[in-house]
Amino acid sequence: MAENRPTVFADGVIEAQVAHGVARITLAVTGNDGKASPCATLCVPVTQLPTLVNGMGNLLKQIEERVRAQIQQQQGAQPAAEPAAAPDGPAGAFRFQN
Numbered sequence: 001m002a003e004n005r006p007t008v009f010a011d012g013v014i015e016a017q018v019a020h021g022v023a024r025i026t027l028a029v030t031g032n033d034g035k036a037s038p039c040a041t042l043c044v045p046v047t048q049l050p051t052l053v054n055g056m057g058n059l060l061k062q063i064e065e066r067v068r069a070q071i072q073q074q075q076g077a078q079p080a081a082e083p084a085a086a087p088d089g090p091a092g093a094f095r096f097q098n
Helices: 046-074
Strands: 012-019 022-030 036-045
Touching (some): 022 046, 036 046
Antiparallel strands (some): 022 036
């Protein structure tokens, strides 16, 4: 059976607050007028916030490594490390490795 979970696109944060041990982060999407509008609220227990932030930081590091490797390949140099497996999915996409 297919999972039924919502997908939310956000390109910013409007505000964040903590109440009763829960961080509430209001996510935003930028409209055609350049203004941010709320699109969802991410609620995370404060005790789990460091894990979430570290996971996002690790994801960013992986993205930076892939971009550097791609730039090196485009410039004709050999990348420092080859990806472990062929990418699956659309070009420029990869899975987060925990």
